[in-house]
Amino acid sequence: MVAAALAEAITYPAVGAELDIEHVSHAFDIDGAVLPVLEDVSLAIKPGEFVALLGPSGCGKSTLLRLVAGLEKPRSGVLREDDIRINGPHPSRVVVFQDPTLFPWRSVWDNVALGLEAQGILKSQRQRVDTAIDLVGLSAFRKAYPHQLSGGMAQRVALARALVNDPKVLILDEPLGKLDSLTRITMQAEIVSLWQRKGFTTLLVTHDAEEALFLANRVIVLSDRPARVKADVKVDRPYPRHRGDPYLADLRRQILGLLGLDATW
Amino acid sequence: MSTYSVSDASAAAGQAAAGVSPGWLEKLRSGGYGAGLATGAAWLAFGASCLYWEDLGDWSRTNGVAIGAFLIAALALLGTLGADFLGGAGVALRRRAPWLVALGSFLTLWEIATAKFGWLPLPFFPPPQAIVEVYTDDLPKLFNSVIASVKLQLGGYIIGAAIGFLTGVSIGWSQKVGYWVHPVLRFIGPLPATAWLPFAFFTFPSSWSASTFLIALATGFPVTVLTWSGVASVPNAYYDVARTLGAKPSFLVLKVAIPAALPHVFVGLFMGLGSSFAVLVVAEMIGVKAGLGWYLQWAQGWAAYANMYAALIVMSLLCSGAITVLFKTRDRLLVWQKGVVKW
Known part of the structure; x- marks a missing residue:
């Protein structure tokens, strides 16, 4: 693979950050009523770990990600990145959202360059943009505008836009949720290989148990809203994994059971 | 269209x-x-x-x-x-x-x-040759009128568009500015700019500056409102993305809010152009003793109907020319929205 060869030629600081989530609770005010979304969530994530957050839809998984990203502050509890308290967004923790949210007025190249431009280092580091675009295999589309891209391509651009910053933590908020199943399978494999090469800590929100097991070292099962940690499942299997692996199938059955869906199995 | x-x-x-x-x-x-x-x-x-x-x-x-x-x-x-x-x-x-x-x-x-x-x-209905005669025999006067109109219109429009854009961005971005400017805008904005004519002509030192003010006013209101609505309707997700990538507030305004609002801004510029033409002609007829509006008035006063038609034709060419220039600029600046937004 061209992308793989290129990635090897350019070495990134392969250090993921450690994340500590300590007794975090959060709530929203909706029309005067308080809606609790997270209740006393504690998690310790080791550098370079790939953790999937799995839970029923609307349970507060994405809120937890927003707290880790620093886009919101928790009502109580503390979040730390490498023992430094998270107080706001920082380019070392980059989010890939469910919608690619590319800026439609910027070409693919300019979208990927966004982070470096915002940090004022684009002029001296332009080649990083090219490298990131090559990494997701879109070199031919540098000058294309977002409306000319397919859903999968747009999500790849969003991934490149995140990776160009050399994040220590990559936060994935159901990034494959809206893709067709074939593109999804390809991109799952790509995410694993990017994570293996770069070594960043990855936090993935998904409601697809199979996806979580295929990608992650650890699957955190969350309860219904307000979200509490229901189970912390180690997925001790080497990569590349196989979807038909009986070990994974067994874990999947257990996890679906925890989510109250065992009847479907 | x-x-x-x-x-x-x-x-x-x-x-x-x-x-x-x-x-x-x-x-x-x-x-x-x-x-x-x-x-x-x-x-x-x-x-x-x-x-x-x-x-x-x-x-x-x-x-x-x-x-x-x-x-x-x-x-x-x-x-x-x-x-x-x-x-x-x-x-x-x-x-x-x-x-x-x-x-x-x-x-x-x-x-x-x-x-x-x-x-x-x-x-009242002169033949084609009478209108042609105006163009051949009264050209200098007509030409001077065109120059005067274009100068007045351009000055007022640019001032109005610039102030409207800046105001729109400020109230779209800052709630504090919005708190003070919004009611003023509500109160004054819907007033037709021509209603300010008497006020403008005795307040300003010259009829030229008064007309510039009126044209700027007519342009400024739609540009302000649409820029504001453009900035206010930028999806929060855009800001989230930029913030996680390390963007500072100035970056969020200049590189996220403004480009995202530009399609709206152009609608405002288009509407402002239309209403400023109306003000231009009225201002020239009443106050400024130059320009195509004045030429029209003068022609009518002398029952020179051929001159009137000739001036009308020139005026319509100028107005549609101005709109064409605006649309071409928009198409150039907003290539990215081909197939995304249409108006």
Whole structure:
């Protein structure tokens, strides 16, 4: 693979950050009523770990990600990145959202360059943009505008836009949720290989148990809203994994059971 | 609206590709030259109608107009035969042929109805040659009026657009600014700018500065409101993305909010242009003793109706020209929204 060869030629600081989530609770005010979304969530994530957050839809998984990203502050509890308290967004923790949210007025190249431009280092580091675009295999589309891209391509651009910053933590908020199943399978494999090469800590929100097991070292099962940690499942299997692996199938059955869906199995 | 759309150009290109292949003989047989021949005929008729009957009044340019019409007829016929060899110009000619036919026929009718038989009451409906006479004999005055109008309009429009844009961005971005500016905007904005005329003409040192103020006011309101709504409707997700990538507030305004709001801003600029034309003409008629509005007023005062029509034609060319320039600028600046937003 061209992308793989290129990635090897350019070495990134392969250090993921450690994340500590300590007794975090959060709530929203909706029309005067308080809606609790997270209740006393504690998690310790080791550098370079790939953790999937799995839970029923609307349970507060994405809120937890927003707290880790620093886009919101928790009502109580503390979040730390490498023992430094998270107080706001920082380019070392980059989010890939469910919608690619590319800026439609910027070409693919300019979208990927966004982070470096915002940090004022684009002029001296332009080649990083090219490298990131090559990494997701879109070199031919540098000058294309977002409306000319397919859903999968747009999500790849969003991934490149995140990776160009050399994040220590990559936060994935159901990034494959809206893709067709074939593109999804390809991109799952790509995410694993990017994570293996770069070594960043990855936090993935998904409601697809199979996806979580295929990608992650650890699957955190969350309860219904307000979200509490229901189970912390180690997925001790080497990569590349196989979807038909009986070990994974067994874990999947257990996890679906925890989510109250065992009847479907 | 379609006159200004980009799709026209591509349609023309498509026709060009289709129009090159068949030979001229084939085309003659299939009647492909019909529109071209009709164009020639219509303009010949116009020229002939000028010469055949005696003029009812005393107009000095009748012969000149006839010669001009014959010239256009000749060009149309030549162009019809040579369209295949004229490249882009030939294609454009072919596309516009039906309009040229209509124009030639209209002028013929107009000529007959006014100069020759007086079916339309004469001083109020001057014949084509009377209007041509204005352009040849009163050119300096008309030209000075155009310059005065363009200067006034451009100055007021640029000031109004700039202030409107800055105000719109500030109230869209900052709630504090919005708190103070929004009620003022609500109270003053819907007032037609012309209602300020009396106020403006005694407050400002000159009628020129008063008119500039009025034009700026007429432009500023729609630009402010639409810029504001554009900035306010930028999805929060855009800001989230930029913030996680390390963007500071200035970056969020300049590189996220403003580009995202630009399509709205252009709608505001377009609306502002329309309402500022109205103010320009009124201001020139009432206060400023120069410009096309004043020329119109003057022509009417002297019952010089031909001058009035001549000025109206120039004015409409200028206004539609200004709008075309605005649309072209927009298409250039907003290539990215091709197929995303349409208005």
